[in-house]
Amino acid sequence: MCHRTVVAVQREIEMKGVPTVLITVSPEVSAQMRPPRALYPNGFKIGNSLGKPGLRDLQKKVLRDALTLLTENTRPGEINTREYPEYGEYHEPPRVKKV
Amino acid sequence: MSISRKCVPFTPFEGQLSKSTIAIVTAGGVHLKDQEAFNIADELGDLTFRILPEDVETSDLMVTHHHYDHSDADEDINVVFPIDVLRDLRDEGFIGGIARKHVGYMGYTMQLKAMYEGTAREIANEIDKGSRADVVVLTGG
Numbered sequence: 001m002c003h004r005t006v007v008a009v010q011r012e013i014e015m016k017g018v019p020t021v022l023i024t025v026s027p028e029v030s031a032q033m034r035p036p037r038a039l040y041p042n043g044f045k046i047g048n049s050l051g052k053p054g055l056r057d058l059q060k061k062v063l064r065d066a067l068t069l070l071t072e073n074t075r076p077g078e079i080n081t082r083e084y085p086e087y088g089e090y091h092e093p094p095r096v097k098k099v
Numbered sequence: 100m101s102i103s104r105k106c107v108p109f110t111p112f113e114g115q116l117s118k119s120t121i122a123i124v125t126a127g128g129v130h131l132k133d134q135e136a137f138n139i140a141d142e143l144g145d146l147t148f149r150i151l152p153e154d155v156e157t158s159d160l161m162v163t164h165h166h167y168d169h170s171d172a173d174e175d176i177n178v179v180f181p182i183d184v185l186r187d188l189r190d191e192g193f194i195g196g197i198a199r200k201h202v203g204y205m206g207y208t209m210q211l212k213a214m215y216e217g218t219a220r221e222i223a224n225e226i227d228k229g230s231r232a233d234v235v236v237l238t239g240g
Contacts, residue, residue: 002126002166002206003239008215009124009204010237012223014108020235030239034107046167049127049238050184053175059184064193066236067116076107 002026007033021066023049027079028096034077039066042081043090051087058086114233115195122198122232123151124222126206127172127179127240128164131155136163137205144208146218150225151201157183166207167240179238198232200225206240 003026010020014036024030025048027040041062044051051058065082074080128137130149138145151160160176162169172179180203188194202222208214226232 002164005206005208005211005214005219006124006126006237006239008219009126009222010235011108012219013124013226013235013237014110016223016227017110018226018232018235019110019112020237022237022239024239026239036107036109047127047169047171047240048178049125049240050178050181053171053178056177056184056187059177059181060187063181063184063188063236067121067188067194067234070112070234071116076109 003029004033006030007035010035019070021069023062023066024079025049026094027081029094031079032096035079036076037069037074038079039069040079040081041084041087044087045089045091046094051084055086058084112234117192118195119233120196120198120231121185121194122201122226122230122235123180123182123185123238124202124226124235125180125238125240126204127167127169127238128162128205129160129176129180129203130163131159132161139163139165143210145205146208146210146213148202148204148218148222151203153197153199153201155182164205164207164240179240198230200230202226
């Protein structure tokens, strides 16, 4: 849910003319709302958008990568997945229920 | 929702990150300890948001949210609200600065129309008017 509403906020900010990037750990849910720019750190669990507590180097890497998407030729509405082996875990992201 | 899902609003970034001021918006229920907590008793959710100042100390922040496990954020708020991480990137020269205002809200709501047409626009207005942000980073929690 939070990963849906946050895209609504993101889109409103873009409409004000301010570029944005979303870090999502629920990529299928966020993708439904078509975020202007988004990074999915592969396998991070909900509540760990930037990684784990205290892992500042990992947190910096995720934030740097998210910001760097602004300078890249990304496709609006698509989510960019990146790998961070130093996270050390893999969590299946929530799936969108097919109706 | 009034916005077409096929048409994605998109503002190109034409500046340089090293000269840009960054704001954070999180749906992870982050607020100052002395601000009113989000109302998790209401099943419909809470449509309000909290402004977080640029000089906020992470020890003054907390999470009120009942739809995700925020024990890691309780230990280190930067996992959902990366303000210290942003400060490190500023000190390294990767970004130019920290915006004046950041926003925390609780992304869980059953009142989607009010969220999309009310809260989302109000947050965008706050960022646009008072934050002086060149770029906004959002986290879902």
